[in-house]
Amino acid sequence: MNKLLKEHIVVAQNASGRNMNVPLYRFVGKQPGPKVYIQSSIHGAEVQGNVVIYQLIQWLKNLPICGEVLLVPNCNPVGTNIKAGEYTLGRFDPVNGTNWNRGYYYDDAFIREFAHSIDDEEAVQSIKFRFRKKMKQQLQSRLDETWGIGLAQHLNLKLQQLAFDADYVLDLHNG
């Protein structure tokens, strides 16, 4: 059967200095195969995706897979915990108004430059390998910047580090 690994990554700290964690559920099949990445609740009030992931976890406990499925429910503990009465203000960082879902790394010039580095002979596997290696470096260098990265962008980059080498990525949003 699949191997299930549960871990946490630290994505932020609250005002009193306590770490805010995001849970990771990693199912690894006995046979090799593609990597699937699914996250939910980047907009903290959109909790329905967490239920979908919960159901998926129950399924994957008994369903042999090839490859890997990485599930990241409640991926925005900051947004989920910001309440006004019973209402969850999950869409924007209340400190600066930034949408929690707009800070992923994308650089048109980087993509263009990489595209020019490919020649007609190169195998798809090799292109993927090189691209992911460069993406990994780009993400780390953004996170290493000591100035200018807001909480939302920091969170997005940490999540993108989990997803950049996946063959399929789903980011669950719902009303």
Ligand SMILES: [Zn+2]
């Ligand atoms: Zn959303």
